[in-house]
Amino acid sequence: MAKYAIGDIQGCFTQLVTLLDQVDFNPSQDHLYCVGDIIARGPDSLACLEFLHNNAGAVSITLGNHDLHFLACLALNKSPNPKDKLAPLFASPKCHTYAEFLRAQPLAIWLQKQQTFISHAGLHPHWSIEQACEYAKFAESMYQGPDATDFYRHMYGDHPTKALTQLDDKDKFKAIVNTFTRMRFLTPEGDLELNNKSGLDKAGGLVPWFELCQLPPQVRVLFGHWAALEGKTNKPNIIALDTGCVWGGEMTLMNIKTGAFYQQR
Numbered sequence: 001m002a003k004y005a006i007g008d009i010q011g012c013f014t015q016l017v018t019l020l021d022q023v024d025f026n027p028s029q030d031h032l033y034c035v036g037d038i039i040a041r042g043p044d045s046l047a048c049l050e051f052l053h054n055n056a057g058a059v060s061i062t063l064g065n066h067d068l069h070f071l072a073c074l075a076l077n078k079s080p081n082p083k084d085k086l087a088p089l090f091a092s093p094k095c096h097t098y099a100e101f102l103r104a105q106p107l108a109i110w111l112q113k114q115q116t117f118i119s120h121a122g123l124h125p126h127w128s129i130e131q132a133c134e135y136a137k138f139a140e141s142m143y144q145g146p147d148a149t150d151f152y153r154h155m156y157g158d159h160p161t162k163a164l165t166q167l168d169d170k171d172k173f174k175a176i177v178n179t180f181t182r183m184r185f186l187t188p189e190g191d192l193e194l195n196n197k198s199g200l201d202k203a204g205g206l207v208p209w210f211e212l213c214q215l216p217p218q219v220r221v222l223f224g225h226w227a228a229l230e231g232k233t234n235k236p237n238i239i240a241l242d243t244g245c246v247w248g249g250e251m252t253l254m255n256i257k258t259g260a261f262y263q264q265r
């Protein structure tokens with residue numbers, strides 16, 4: 001039984017199945033951890049969701065900003081951005097089935113035995129693993145609960161730069177979702193700066209979140225979301241899995257135990 005993690009899929013179905021074939025992925029024995037952004041800009045979001053849903057018992061997803069945006073559009077009756085090629089998904093009779101499958105997924109996963117933390121955008125450097133898991137649970141209970149639509153409505157934009165304990169539930173939800181799904185750079189004060197999407201060479205006085213992380217060396221963080229890193233963090237235990245498949249780069253799959261990487265363009 002092997003555990004694998006895969007970077008942002010973004011509707012790139014061909015690369016997803018090719019990579020899984022390459023490692024002889026067996027859904028009755030193996031497990032696939034997706035770091036989120038399953039859908040959106042690539043050619044076949046519907047096929048990706050159909051495949052992951054059909055293998056639901058062998059799949060976990062830490063939701064990304066695009067996944068949550070899809071759920072919000074559906075709940076709030078909004079049209080998705082035409083840049084997101086989601087029309088076939090919205091037109092599918094299984095659209096709501098796939099949405100419920102996504103909604104049941106977490107924001108973060110901690111694999112105790114493997115000492116591995118997984119989320120779409122990473123781990124806030126001021127949060128311990130324990131706190132991060134607690135915050136993720138809080139936000140999950142909001143989007144999985146009966147008032148999810150209200151929370152989706154409040155999900156967008158920057159959050160107040162106050163400590164989480166000083167925020168009301170809706171701002172706390174937004175701050176946690178922003179951290180787990182949109183974080184890249186922090187200001188020197190430790191606040192999220194959500195506009196700069198470039199690589200480390202264009203930080204402009206900002207600091208990548210993982211530069212400030214002080215984790216024991218045996219703890220690993222696996223994340224996606226930041227294609228401009230091209231898989232490089234300069235830290236051996238901080239592993240960037242979004243290598244920009246949808247932008248003409250590669251999709252990256254990692255064997256969590258052995259640390260072996262597999263890529264498909």
Ligand SMILES: [Mn+2]
Binds near residue numbers: 065
């Ligand atoms: Mn993302």
